[in-house]
Every structure is written in C-alpha cells, then in structure tokens.
Amino acid sequence: MGLDRRSFFQMLGLTGLTLALGKDAKAAPSEEEAVSFKAVLYDSTRCVGCQSCEFACAETNGLPEPTDVPETGVVRQLDETRRTVINSYETSKGEVFVKQQCMHCNQPACAAACLTKAMFKNQEGPVTWRGNKCMGCRYCMVSCPFDIPKFEYHSANPKIVKCTMCVDRLAEGELPACVENCPAEALTFGTREELIKEARRRIHDDTDTYYDYIYGEHEAGGTSFLYLSPVSFNELGFNTKIQKSSYPELSKGFLYSVPSIFVLWPAMLLGLQQATKDNELKTENDD
Amino acid sequence: MINTDTMIYRDNDGKNIWQFLKQELKPKGKWLTPFNLISLPIMLLGLVLIVIRFWKGIGSITNLTQDVPWGLWIGFDVVTGVAFAGGAYVITFMVYILNMKKYHSIVRVTVLNGFLAYVFYAGALLLDLGRPWNVVNPIIGNSFGTSSVLFLVAWHFLLYMIAQLIEFSPAIAEWIGHKRAHKILSAMTIGAVIFGITLSTLHQSGLGALFLMAKDKIHPLWYNEFIPIMFFVSSIFAGLSMVIFEGSISNKVFSDQISEKNQKAHHSIVISLCKICAMAMFAYFFLQVLIFVHEQHWSYLTTSWGLWFLTEMFVFVLLPMLLFVYSYKTNSFFMAKVAAVITMLGIIINRLNVTVIGFKWDAAVPYYPSWMEIAVTLAVIFTEIWIFRWIINRMPVLRESPQWAKK
Numbered sequence: 001m002g003l004d005r006r007s008f009f010q011m012l013g014l015t016g017l018t019l020a021l022g023k024d025a026k027a028a029p030s031e032e033e034a035v036s037f038k039a040v041l042y043d044s045t046r047c048v049g050c051q052s053c054e055f056a057c058a059e060t061n062g063l064p065e066p067t068d069v070p071e072t073g074v075v076r077q078l079d080e081t082r083r084t085v086i087n088s089y090e091t092s093k094g095e096v097f098v099k100q101q102c103m104h105c106n107q108p109a110c111a112a113a114c115l116t117k118a119m120f121k122n123q124e125g126p127v128t129w130r131g132n133k134c135m136g137c138r139y140c141m142v143s144c145p146f147d148i149p150k151f152e153y154h155s156a157n158p159k160i161v162k163c164t165m166c167v168d169r170l171a172e173g174e175l176p177a178c179v180e181n182c183p184a185e186a187l188t189f190g191t192r193e194e195l196i197k198e199a200r201r202r203i204h205d206d207t208d209t210y211y212d213y214i215y216g217e218h219e220a221g222g223t224s225f226l227y228l229s230p231v232s233f234n235e236l237g238f239n240t241k242i243q244k245s246s247y248p249e250l251s252k253g254f255l256y257s258v259p260s261i262f263v264l265w266p267a268m269l270l271g272l273q274q275a276t277k278d279n280e281l282k283t284e285n286d287d
Numbered sequence: 288m289i290n291t292d293t294m295i296y297r298d299n300d301g302k303n304i305w306q307f308l309k310q311e312l313k314p315k316g317k318w319l320t321p322f323n324l325i326s327l328p329i330m331l332l333g334l335v336l337i338v339i340r341f342w343k344g345i346g347s348i349t350n351l352t353q354d355v356p357w358g359l360w361i362g363f364d365v366v367t368g369v370a371f372a373g374g375a376y377v378i379t380f381m382v383y384i385l386n387m388k389k390y391h392s393i394v395r396v397t398v399l400n401g402f403l404a405y406v407f408y409a410g411a412l413l414l415d416l417g418r419p420w421n422v423v424n425p426i427i428g429n430s431f432g433t434s435s436v437l438f439l440v441a442w443h444f445l446l447y448m449i450a451q452l453i454e455f456s457p458a459i460a461e462w463i464g465h466k467r468a469h470k471i472l473s474a475m476t477i478g479a480v481i482f483g484i485t486l487s488t489l490h491q492s493g494l495g496a497l498f499l500m501a502k503d504k505i506h507p508l509w510y511n512e513f514i515p516i517m518f519f520v521s522s523i524f525a526g527l528s529m530v531i532f533e534g535s536i537s538n539k540v541f542s543d544q545i546s547e548k549n550q551k552a553h554h555s556i557v558i559s560l561c562k563i564c565a566m567a568m569f570a571y572f573f574l575q576v577l578i579f580v581h582e583q584h585w586s587y588l589t590t591s592w593g594l595w596f597l598t599e600m601f602v603f604v605l606l607p608m609l610l611f612v613y614s615y616k617t618n619s620f621f622m623a624k625v626a627a628v629i630t631m632l633g634i635i636i637n638r639l640n641v642t643v644i645g646f647k648w649d650a651a652v653p654y655y656p657s658w659m660e661i662a663v664t665l666a667v668i669f670t671e672i673w674i675f676r677w678i679i680n681r682m683p684v685l686r687e688s689p690q691w692a693k694k
C-alpha cells in the first residue's frame with residue numbers, strides 16, 4: 001500500500017527540522033559589523049625582527065620560549081607550540097621581516113567549517129577556539145586558507161592551537177601581548193576601519209618606503225590582521241592568489257540547495273513510485 | 288491473541304528469545320579457514336594500535352601533519368567507503384521507486400552492505416576525532432554548526448543509518464520470527480527508502496562539498512566548484528560496481544544460501560547493472576571533459592600531475608566504461624567483473640586524489656600513510672566482513688524469506 005499517512009507526516013517533520021536548521025545558517029557579518037571589528041596593523045617596514053612578540057606570546061599563553069631566530073632562506077613554521085613566528089626574507093629592498101599568526105578573518109573559513117561552533121568569531125573580531133565544544137575533527141585546518149590552526153597530534157586530549165588575538169586580555173581592556181611588547185611600534189591595535197585609514201595614510205605619506213597595497217583589506221573577504229610591506233607581497237612568501245571574496249561563500253551554494261532538495265526529492269520519488277505502481281497494475285490487467 | 292508466548296518465537300518452535308540469541312552468537316562452520324587466519328591477526332593488531340592511538344594521541348600511529356590534517360582514514364575509509372556504499376540507494380531506488388522487480392533478490396544484501404559500510408567506515412571517523420567525547424555536540428543541539436558542510440554530512444550519516452536499519456529490519460524480524468514486528472517494519476520500508484535516497488543524494492555530494500573551501504590546497508586538476516555533483520554521479524557507478532563485485536564473491540562463498548533461481552537471475556542482474564554503470568560513467572566522463580575545458584587547465588597536462596589525471600580519466604573511467612558496454616553487448620559476466628574491479632580502483636584513486644594525494648600537493652613534507660594507518664584500515668574492513676558473514680549465515684538475506692513472511 002506504499003507510504004501510509006503517518007510515515008509521510010513523520011517525513012515532513014524531519015524535512016521541517018532541516019529547513020529550520022537551514023534557515024539558521026548564519027549570514028555573513030554586515031559591513032558595519034566588519035568595520036568595528038578589532039584589528040591589528042603590522043607594518044613590516046618597521047619590524048626589526050627582535051622576536052619580542054614571540055616571547056610575549058609564549059609567556060602569555062604558557063608556551064615554550066622560542067629557541068631559534070629568523071634566518072633568510074629558512075621558513076619557521078607555526079606549530080602547536082608557536083602561535084606566531086617572525087620570518088626573514090631577502091627581497092629587492094634588502095632583508096624584510098614578516099610576522100605570521102591567525103588573520104582573524106571577517107568571515108572565517110574555520111568557523112564556517114566547524115560543525116560544533118567551537119571555532120567562533122567573537123563579536124569584537126577575534127576568532128577563538130572553545131575546547132568544550134570541539135570534537136577534534138580538524139575540518140577547520142582543512143578549510144583555513146592560511147593554514148593557521150594547528151593540532152596537538154601527540155596528546156590524548158589534543159587541542160586546536162592558534163592565535164586568539166589575546167581575547168582575554170582585550171576583555172580586561174589590555175592590548176594583545178604582541179602589540180604591547182613590540183619595541184619598534186610595528187604593531188598597532190585598533191578597529192579595522194581606523195587601521196585601514198592609518199595604513200592608507202602611511203602609504204600616501206611615504207610612497208618610497210611602502211608598496212601600495214594593504215594585505216588583508218580584501219583577502220578572503222577581509223581580515224583583522226592587516227599588513228604593510230616595502231615590497232610586493234609575493235616576495236614575502238604571502239599567498240597572493242588568495243581569493244578576495246570570503247571562503248564560506250564557496251560552500252554556500254551547496255548548503256542553500258539542501259532544503260529545496262529535501263522538499264523536492266521525496267515528493268518526486270513518491271510520485272515516481274506511485275506512477276510505476278499503476279503501470280504495473282495495468283500490465284497485470286492486460287495479461 | 289497477544290501473549291508473551293506468541294510474541295517471542297521462531298517459526299513457531301517456541302524457543303525463548305534469549306536462548307535463541309545465545310545460540311545464534313556461537314560461530315557456525317569451520318574456524319581454520321584461510322580468511323580467518325589472515326584476518327584475525329590483523330584485527331588484533333588493529334585493536335592494539337587503536338588502544339595506542341587513544342592513549343598517546345593520533346600522531347603516535349599516523350603520519351598526519353599540520354599541513355595535511357586528513358589522511359587515509361578520512362580519504363579512504365570515510366570518503367571512499369561511503370561512495371562504495373552508494374549501491375544501496377541506487378538499488379532501493381530501482382526496486383522500490385521504479386518497481387523493477389528483477390533486482391529484488393539483491394536488495395537486502397545491498398542494503399546490509401550499505402548499512403555496515405556506514406557503521407564501520409563512518410565509525411572509523413571516531414578514530415580520527417581528536418576529542419571524540421564531544422562527538423555528540425553537533426547532535427544534541429548545544430552547538431549546532433549549521434553553516435558547516437560537515438555538520439550536514441554528520442547528521443545525514445546518522446539519519447541514513449537509521450533509514451537503512453529500517454529497510455533491513457524485516458530480515459531481522461524474520462530471523463527472530465516476530466510476525467507482528469515484521470508487518471509493521473515492512474510497512475515502513477517505502478518511507479525509509481524515500482528518505483534514504485534523499486539523504487544519500489545530499490551526503491554523497493556533501494562529501495565532495497566538504498572540500499569546497501580547500502580551494503587553494505587541492506591540485507587545480509581536481510578542484511572545481513562541481514566536486515559535489517561529480518561525487519554524486521560517481522557514487523552511482525561506484526556503488527553498483529561494488530554490488531557486482533560483492534555479488535560475485537557472495538555467490539561463491541555463500542552459494543549454499545542462494546536458491547538456484549536467484550543464482551541464475553544473478554547473471555542477468557549483473558549484465559543489466561553493467562548498462563546502468565556504463566551510462567552513469569558516460570555522463571561522468573562527459574562532465575569531467577566539460578569541467579576540464581571550462582577550467583582551462585591545459586597547461587597542467589604536461590606535468591606529471593597531468594599524466595596522473597589523464598590516467599585516472601582514461602584508464603580508470605573510460606576503459607571500464609567501455610568494458611561495461613562490452614560486457615552487456617556480449618553478455619560476458621567475466622568482463623563485467625573486470626570492469627567493476629577497475630572502476631572501483633578508479634574510485635579509490637579519484638577520492639584519494641581529491642582528499643589526500645592532490646591535497647597540499649605542493650607541501651614541503653608530503654603525507655604518506657603509515658603502515659599502522661593501513662593496518663587499522665584493514666582491521667576495520669575485516670571486522671565489517673566478519674559481521675557481514677555472521678549476519679548472512681543467520682538472517683534471510685541471500686536466502687529466501689520464510690514462507691510466513693512472503694504473504
């Protein structure tokens with residue numbers, strides 16, 4: 001007798017659940033939200049490569065102190081014990097230092113990827129990780145276009161490790177540890193809007209020193225870490241092919257099609273099933 | 288009419304259910320078969336490795352790196368395993384939706400296979416989770432990451448397992464001999480099938496959609512916005528090839544279970560499946576060509592990656608497709624099996640190319656699975672086969688249903 005009334009309604013109920021969940025899919029932050037995000041401007045023309053930020057970061061987060069120094073030709077990698085590193089590059093304008101850490105994207109791929117909302121974009125801008133939610137699937141690592149989140153592979157209770165923009169310090173009105181401890185004032189803390197203006201001003205005032213580009217203004221849909229450089233970002237090992245629109249956008253089309261498939265498919269399948277059943281009855285009668 | 292005596296019985300022989308279960312748990316048949324001798328040590332080894340993994344962390348037995356966080360366990364066990372399990376939704380579609388009665392004799396075994404594949408290969412996911420104690424978070428609703436494709440896939444795995452269990456449950460009722468349950472469960476089949484096909488469409492493609500955000504990490508020859516569609520289309524012939532492959536083995540190993548009528552029918556079923564495989568593969572190949580032209584990747588063709596890509600397309604898609612055509616034209620059962628095996632190899636290669644081999648293809652330290660990852664994978668597969676065999680030997684899966692259940 002095929003599908004009875006009850007199971008049909010049960011099915012509708014489940015469809016409704018998915019529809020409701022689908023609707024919940026969070027929209028991208030609005031423009032206003034994004035401009036008021038807290039951000040950090042890193043000016044590599046000022047950076048002297050002293051690693052003060054690395055030491056400050058290690059101390060604040062209870063990580064081991066760095067034992068190696070930046071060296072041209074060697075790329076020091078972030079790992080589960082280092083949330084920020086300074087690297088040195090030989091460029092057309094001599095040696096340039098570059099700091100690396102989480103970019104705190106406006107629309108973070110890691111947070112969109114996270115199925116437990118453990119990776120989480122705070123309202124003020126920092127992207128942080130919540131251990132009580134995370135199930136350690138590492139999909140955030142797969143998705144982050146900057147390869148930032150690291151994982152403690154050798155722990156039975158592993159954590160995802162990355163820069164938090166010192167969200168706890170921010171809550172107490174303090175600056176991120178790296179910003180506070182930079183002796184060369186290469187790091188500036190503020191809102192994204194202010195810092196983009198400030199970066200533009202620096203480029204405008206000194207076109208000889210600066211390469212005319214703010215890395216992070218549009219990369220991956222905009223990030224809260226903004227970079228200034230004396231040379232093109234290619235020379236500094238940046239991924240300059242990174243798309244300018246947000247990464248979560250890439251899977252949105254798929255996710256949006258889910259509710260409609262959930263409505264259309266069962267209806268279509270049921271129709272087909274009924275149609276072929278009739279057919280069969282007819283052929284039987286014809287015999 | 289309902290009293291406890293008649294509630295619990297098996298073909299009316301009046302045995303108590305617990306006695307019955309206890310007796311069924313005992314192994315049947317010979318113990319020292321070559322298969323057992325090979326699989327048992329590997330399963331034990333796998334068990335030891337799993338203990339080490341939970342004790343010392345994932346890094347203690349895998350070669351995963353910070354650049355390549357998903358390796359063999361996700362790329363092969365989960366992504367490839369689920370593609371192979373696609374046969375269940377295709378066959379239920381043909382039997383229950385299109386009413387193609389011809390395939391009825393393979394529906395149960397295919398659903399069982401699909402169900403076990405999900406339980407074990409999706410279950411292998413648990414081994415890969417760093418913090419598995421939080422695995423319920425996306426299910427119980429205190430942390431719904433609804434913008435995540437993985438969230439969708441996780442839910443669909445769960446729901447689809449339930450749907451498949453319902454589809455298979457009449458066989459369990461027949462085994463225990465519970466007529467009332469059988470009647471109720473059989474009535475739910477069609478609902479479960481419709482729900483299951485919908486879920487399959489979405490999560491087969493969803494497994495591809497997982498990688499959409501890894502745009503800069505996957506080799507351009509394998510990354511495109513159509514991965515979800517390609518994963519879905521290829522799951523059709525991946526699943527059917529598995530059905531052909533598994534069927535030809537089951538037909539030999541469990542020949543005592545299968546009625547003569549069904550054994551004869553099997554040949555013609557396989558030949559018809561070849562036709563469907565060939566059509567799906569043609570569509571797939573055609574789409575691949577369109578995508579390739581659309582993405583303008585000509586320059587990559589001269590690299591070794593290009594050669595690898597061409598090998599995948601021609602040796603592992605086009606060739607088996609032609610073999611499928613050949614086998615249904617000449618009615619060759621043997622060629623069908625050959626084609627199925629090549630297709631399955633092709634699916635493994637394709638899924639691994641997207642998820643592991645082509646992932647971070649330019650990484651300084653490339654990832655190769657450790658022997659321990661491979662051992663655990665084999666252990667998972669063997670355990671699944673053991674359970675499969677246990678069920679086949681007890682429940683009416685390949686064998687005909689008892690007379691009372693047929694009415």
Ligand code: SF4
Binds near residue numbers: 104143146148
């Ligand atoms: S850089 Fe990566 S880890 Fe940091 S917010 Fe963006 S996507 Fe997340």
Ligand code: SF4
Binds near residue numbers: 110114136139
């Ligand atoms: S590893 Fe944790 S934080 Fe990352 S996506 Fe998975 S659940 Fe979210």
